[in-house]
Amino acid sequence: MIRVLRETHETPEGVARRLQRAGGANRFGEANYRAVWGWNRLAWIGGKFEERDPATGSLVREVVELRLEPKYPAVNRWHIERWVPPEAYGSPRAWYAQTTELTGGRSVPALGPYPSRGEYEHCFTLEGPRGEFVQLTASAAEWIARAIEWTRRQPRVARRNALEARQDREERRYDAWAFDLLDDSVPAFHRRPFVTML
Structure with missing residues (x-):
């Protein structure tokens, strides 16, 4: 054993x-x-x-x-x-x-x-x-x-504010990452022809 x-x-x-x-x-x-x-x-x-x-x-x-x-x-x-x-x-x-x-x-x-x-x-x-x-x-x-x-x-208010600021930064970072990921997965111009008119 x-x-x-x-x-x-x-x-x-x-x-x-x-x-x-x-x-x-x-x-x-x-x-x-x-x-x-x-x-x-x-x-x-x-x-x-x-x-x-x-x-x-x-x-x-x-x-x-x-x-x-x-x-x-x-x-x-x-x-x-x-x-x-x-x-x-x-x-x-x-x-x-x-x-x-x-x-x-x-x-x-x-x-x-x-x-x-x-x-x-x-x-x-x-x-x-x-x-x-x-x-x-x-x-x-x-x-x-x-x-x-x-x-x-640190005062309790300062700790809470720092925590909320960190959470906000993390949410913004995630939102930017998700937007970039979704934006990259969509074909250019959403499959519509792109013609420049002068």
């Missing part, structure tokens, strides 16, 4: 140092930003899980429980995360009221226990424009953290 192990990577020391310099530390003395490898980043997920026989694929059993599973679908990529304080998730009572699900006759917190020390949330996945792998460097990580911090300091 072949057993596939997951690929893991530790965050390089230089990257962690630059992220802490760019984003500072939280109330627990931990960095506000961190870089994690997709396979290393596990999160609590509660629900009904099926366990199957590896040889035949047949269902062995169903179990309702909390499990640590990969948090990100892009497991072979580096991710930049930012720390979010526990109060951002509400009170523990509100957390369980919003995340507890009834599965198989059992209550299970679908997102795991209340994050009493806060939680690191996704900010950015390092990959190229077509989804290709991009190696994590200290410079790239610091640039991402500084860019996020810069946008967080």
Whole structure:
């Protein structure tokens, strides 16, 4: 039997140092930003899980429980995360009221226990424009953290205006592309003879 192990990577020391310099530390003395490898980043997920026989694929059993599973679908990529304080998730009572699900006759917190020390949330996945792998460097990580911090300091109105302006530019670019494409597909003069009269 072949057993596939997951690929893991530790965050390089230089990257962690630059992220802490760019984003500072939280109330627990931990960095506000961190870089994690997709396979290393596990999160609590509660629900009904099926366990199957590896040889035949047949269902062995169903179990309702909390499990640590990969948090990100892009497991072979580096991710930049930012720390979010526990109060951002509400009170523990509100957390369980919003995340507890009834599965198989059992209550299970679908997102795991209340994050009493806060939680690191996704900010950015390092990959190229077509989804290709991009190696994590200290410079790239610091640039991402500084860019996020810069946008967080901007007034909300300025951020909204910048977002709307970018969307307008993208729409105009698409409209121009579509017009050019359609214009190129139509024969010259729309199949009418062209005669110049003097």
